[in-house]
Amino acid sequence: MKVRFAPSPTGALHIGGARTALYNWLLAQGEDASLVLRIEDTDRERSTPENVEQILDALRWLELDWDEGPLSQAERRPEHEKAIAALLESGAAYEDDGAVRLRVPDEGETVVTDVIRGDIRFPHDSIDDFVIARSDGSPLYNLAVAIDDLDMGVTHVVRGEDHLSNTPRQVMILKALGEDPPVYAHLPLLHGPDGKKLSKRHGAASVQELREQGYLPEAVRNYIALLGTGFDPEREFFTSDELAERFSLERVSKSAAIFDADKLRHFNGRYLRELAPDDLTARLEELTGRDGLAPAVALAQEKMQTLTDFWPLAAFLVERQDMDPKAWDKVMKDGADQNLQKARAALAVVEPWGLEPVERALRDVVEELDVKPKQVFQPVRVAISGSTISPGIFESVAALGREETLERIDLALERFSQT
Numbered sequence: 001m002k003v004r005f006a007p008s009p010t011g012a013l014h015i016g017g018a019r020t021a022l023y024n025w026l027l028a029q030g031e032d033a034s035l036v037l038r039i040e041d042t043d044r045e046r047s048t049p050e051n052v053e054q055i056l057d058a059l060r061w062l063e064l065d066w067d068e069g070p071l072s073q074a075e076r077r078p079e080h081e082k083a084i085a086a087l088l089e090s091g092a093a094y095e096d097d098g099a100v101r102l103r104v105p106d107e108g109e110t111v112v113t114d115v116i117r118g119d120i121r122f123p124h125d126s127i128d129d130f131v132i133a134r135s136d137g138s139p140l141y142n143l144a145v146a147i148d149d150l151d152m153g154v155t156h157v158v159r160g161e162d163h164l165s166n167t168p169r170q171v172m173i174l175k176a177l178g179e180d181p182p183v184y185a186h187l188p189l190l191h192g193p194d195g196k197k198l199s200k201r202h203g204a205a206s207v208q209e210l211r212e213q214g215y216l217p218e219a220v221r222n223y224i225a226l227l228g229t230g231f232d233p234e235r236e237f238f239t240s241d242e243l244a245e246r247f248s249l250e251r252v253s254k255s256a257a258i259f260d261a262d263k264l265r266h267f268n269g270r271y272l273r274e275l276a277p278d279d280l281t282a283r284l285e286e287l288t289g290r291d292g293l294a295p296a297v298a299l300a301q302e303k304m305q306t307l308t309d310f311w312p313l314a315a316f317l318v319e320r321q322d323m324d325p326k327a328w329d330k331v332m333k334d335g336a337d338q339n340l341q342k343a344r345a346a347l348a349v350v351e352p353w354g355l356e357p358v359e360r361a362l363r364d365v366v367e368e369l370d371v372k373p374k375q376v377f378q379p380v381r382v383a384i385s386g387s388t389i390s391p392g393i394f395e396s397v398a399a400l401g402r403e404e405t406l407e408r409i410d411l412a413l414e415r416f417s418q419t
């Protein structure tokens, strides 16, 4: 088995394109199977080195590797021209105003056999003789694809459904050369939960966007692999080997697959919580360009769904933050200053400093004042973090240390006296 992924380098890698790449990659994990990466760069204007690099970068981020390539379709023009000459020579094609057209019989049909959709019939009376080379000699897209698949020994063409209408033309070109077409499998398109074609409106449409939003490549991979493949619905975590073992083209559903960014977020959160703390810390240190994040990571890991959740949640553990005025107005009222005073006094004498003693001290304050726990904990939280959202309050106070906690509480009390 030989499969290929053949992106046109138009910029970012669409999530649908990533799915196509992943399915081909999964097929290529079997013994005696290989994957060729072919860059369909015949549109010279769009095919800039930067655009090619973006695609390769997205594939590398997803850890999808290939056995052969990247090969450039544009560089294969001599092979395309050879095929055009052979088709002219045999009479299967003819010149028309300088262009070259392939002869399509008036009668009969071309049947495309597709693993996912079965036989699809294309009656010839609806297909005119079609151009395979322009009058300047440049080969057309369908000719280039058919010849490349043939020359590269591709046995299975797995690609997006948007290419189904091209397929009978590619089949006719191959048959006119006396060759057998490969096996085809056209993947249904990706839709958002509203049933419309996947776009930015659905949260993200490209792999680059997912990366910027702090998703983990392994979670994205796993989520995409499950889209429309009917894998064991009870299970969400698979290793790459398990995915490759379970994947088959026959499992791919005919109907559009739904990409749900909320589900992916949830899914990513579960992956994130499973990560070894060292691993997560290394990723976050790379992302933020800071070191020494391990203590903050230890507290934030439980509450994060994406890597980008980390900084808003845990920055206060690393450095002092500006007060969020909304958080202040919401919490710092109705005797909050007295509660904060008491908490400060209790924390000042906690011995030894540590999670359990801190928790006990703060709970004692609640009891002594006979108030609701949040009437003490929230003012402390806002004082130390500047926000109403943070990791656990006892853990946060303990991690911040006595001196820093007291200083921040003092700053809050000062602010109180000024308002």
Ligand code: GLU
Pocket: 005, 006, 007, 008, 040, 145, 158, 159, 160, 163
């Ligand atoms: N280059 C095409 C694309 O990016 C794919 C062509 C193919 O897979 O045959 O949509």
